[in-house]
Amino acid sequence: MRALEERLKDIKHEILEAHSLSRKAVELCLDGLRGDEEKRKKVIQIEHIIDVMNTDVDCECVSIVALFQPVAWDLRFVVSMMRISGHYERITDLTQEIAMYTIKSGFDETMTIFEKMKEAILRMFDLVGHAIETGNTANLRGELISLDDLVDRYYVESIESIVKTAKQNPDLIEDMVDMVLVARHLERVADLLSKVGSRLIFIEEGRRVWIK
Structure with missing residues (x-):
């Protein structure tokens, strides 16, 4: 089954790339909101790339199921990667929408809260990225819940x-x-990362958990 192992590694590599690009889009989107045209263009470019990657991952996963009929961990991995890829596609949709707005002066306090939301979300990205790369999901649920709750509190403060x-x-x-x-978009990004975390736990432990 070496051929299957190689194709699963390729999917994992693709998802890690999608993860990295999505994280970059989150890093840049508030600069786009402030009117930085170069950052805005970069976020749009990332969104287009992730759209293509999402389609590629879906096609590859369907092909693997048809050719190899995977079971147990392999099947959980393939099915979950399709969902995770879709979550990254949605995250970059949201960051593109954020970057396309233009903020006027007067919302300095709110922008400070948005920056705090962004930093918490980036910490969630780091946790999820480590779990994808290593397969270690031991403390992932609790850590993601804590950070997502923090984002929720910042969301209320921002409103x-x-x-x-x-x-x-x-x-x-x-x-x-x-x-x-x-x-709302930033809060939703955190929710989507929590869903990615739930899927990773399902892959590694074979159980469904609720994060968000």
Whole structure:
């Protein structure tokens, strides 16, 4: 079954690349929101790349099931990689939407909270990336829940900050809607990473767990 092992390694490599690119998109999206056109273009480029990678992973996984009829760990891996790839595709969709907005002055406090959300999300990326690479999911659930809860708290803080700013400056009411969407997108990215973590635990331990 060496051929199967090699193809599974190829899928793992593809997913790790998708993971790295998605993390980069999260790093850059708030700069795009601030109006950095080069960062915005990079996020858009990453989103296009991940779209293609997601299709490639799906096709390869279907091919493996048809040719090798995998069971146990191998089957859990193949099926889960299809779902995980889709989660990364959605993450880059969300980061592209964030980068396409343009923030006006007046939301400095909210942007500070967004940066905190981003840093917590990047820590989630690091945990998930390590689990994909090593297969070690021993403490993954608890660590992801803790960080996702932190992102949720920042989300609530950001909404409160946005509303306060809009009340103080009615001219920013229209921009308030964009900022609420940015907050929601960041919170959703954290949820998607939690789902990736759940899938990784399923692969390694053969049990379904609920994170988000």
